[in-house]
Amino acid sequence: xxxxxxxxxxxxxxxxxxxxxxxxxxxxxxxxxxxxxxxxxxxxxxxxxxxxxxxxxxxxxxxxxxxxxxxxxxxxxxxxxxxxxxxxxxxxxxxxxxxxxxxxxxxxxxxx
Amino acid sequence: xxxxxxxxxxxxxxxxxxxxxxxxxxxxxxxxxxxxxxxxxxxxxxxxxxxxxxxxxxxxxxxxxxxxxxxxxxxxxxxxxxxxxxxxxxxxxxxxxxxxxxxxxxxxxxxxxx
Numbered sequence: 001x002x003x004x005x006x007x008x009x010x011x012x013x014x015x016x017x018x019x020x021x022x023x024x025x026x027x028x029x030x031x032x033x034x035x036x037x038x039x040x041x042x043x044x045x046x047x048x049x050x051x052x053x054x055x056x057x058x059x060x061x062x063x064x065x066x067x068x069x070x071x072x073x074x075x076x077x078x079x080x081x082x083x084x085x086x087x088x089x090x091x092x093x094x095x096x097x098x099x100x101x102x103x104x105x106x107x108x109x110x111x112x
Numbered sequence: 113x114x115x116x117x118x119x120x121x122x123x124x125x126x127x128x129x130x131x132x133x134x135x136x137x138x139x140x141x142x143x144x145x146x147x148x149x150x151x152x153x154x155x156x157x158x159x160x161x162x163x164x165x166x167x168x169x170x171x172x173x174x175x176x177x178x179x180x181x182x183x184x185x186x187x188x189x190x191x192x193x194x195x196x197x198x199x200x201x202x203x204x205x206x207x208x209x210x211x212x213x214x215x216x217x218x219x220x221x222x223x224x225x226x
Contacts, residue, residue: 004155031212033212033214042201042216042217042218042219043156043201043216043219044216045213045214045215048212048213050212055212056213091155091156093155095212100146100158100161101158101212101214102157102158103148103155103156103157104155105153105154105155106153106154106155
């Protein structure tokens with residue numbers, strides 16, 4: 001039974017480049033979450049979708065970040081342009097009942 | 113503004129003993145609390161939760177205690193096993209189980225020595 005799938009697992013890019021992170025939630029789940037984990041700030045919610053609609057994007061750090069969920073089985077988080085301070089592990093999670101969220105393995109992003 | 117705090121960055125325990133991980137929160141609107149466990153190179157996994165209408169919830173070796181007046185919760189693991197070594201995050205939400213906006217603590221690294 002496949003869990004949440006994220007790609008790529010690792011991404012190294014140069015400052016100024018566009019970065020796209022991808023997520024496939026667990027089939028049947030109706031909520032999807034994007035988190036960022038850093039040493040300084042811990043695990044913080046960036047954006048939350050319910051039934052493909054963004055519900056709360058108050059955690060998105062700035063306009064360089066955008067997220068989409070075109071259908072129930074796919075979501076993207078895009079950073080354009082990327083900066084070194086965006087380096088972090090980005091997690092996608094999905095749930096059927098909001099709070100019990102199932103996390104993907106994460107994408108480790110390094111911006112040089 | 114850290115609304116959920118785990119003040120101990122790490123904890124070391126001997127196998128077979130009790131592990132107690134602590135978490136404090138400041139937002140009185142939080143009404144549901146969860147603990148997640150995270151192994152290296154993996155995403156966090158749900159461990160146990162508790163509603164604010166309860167003060168204790170038990171699941172096997174894991175028990176979560178909630179003290180609403182002190183805005184404090186703790187996770188007890190008895191007996192601790194080496195496989196429990198991981199990072200433990202507490203999380204809180206306002207609005208019950210139907211709302212997904214979790215606020216996480218910084219995490220506590222638990223090491224259980226054989």
